[in-house]
Amino acid sequence: AQSVTQPDIHITVSEGASLELRCNYSYGATPYLFWYVQSPGQGLQLLLKYFSGDTLVQGIKGFEAEFKRSQSSFNLRKPSVHWSDAAEYFCAVTDSWGKFQFGAGTQVVVTP
């Protein structure tokens, strides 16, 4: 069965600084990987997804993620954080049936 680990429960970052959120997955076959964001009081929104091909994936809101099979990782990055990026971020993996498993989430706090 697939699973996802997000090692960082909480990250504080200054506005304008870079951000990297870690995600490690466990899955025996080719993983299908996702990052979702949940802003306060809002539903979950897809940031980006990886199925195959180029291991660097671009998403919405200036986010990107890199798939590294050798490290079983799919880390999310943003070069310069805005105050509106304060939210909870979830990494997810699915199999070919579309059964999604999510990580515990990383809460991002942006300071002035």
Add this chain to the structure above:
Amino acid sequence: DVKVTQSSRYLVKRTGEKVFLECVQDMDHENMFWYRQDPGLGLRLIYFSYDVKMKEKGDIPEGYSVSREKKERFSLILESASTNQTSMYLCASSTQQGGLRFDTEAFFGQGTRLTVV
């Protein structure tokens, strides 16, 4: 615009009550899910349905059951609500697409915040 609709945003129920949480999707998706979201625990899968009348237990099915009589509707049932079931419940749907043209994502409802007193 694609949509997953949960029937209630907020619910308050008493211990021992039978509780129904309803979810409807308009995307003709094969898969539907119920997750529970708690601080520090992320989204934990309660039940997964991959077809009408077909279901599979997730990671935390105890105390819950589900019903899927129609493709677009997936119900979560708490047979006898308990205070430890106070939580945010999220419904989602996704397609099944195998093979080389695999492409899917999970679409979420706005959530139902259930309080059991």
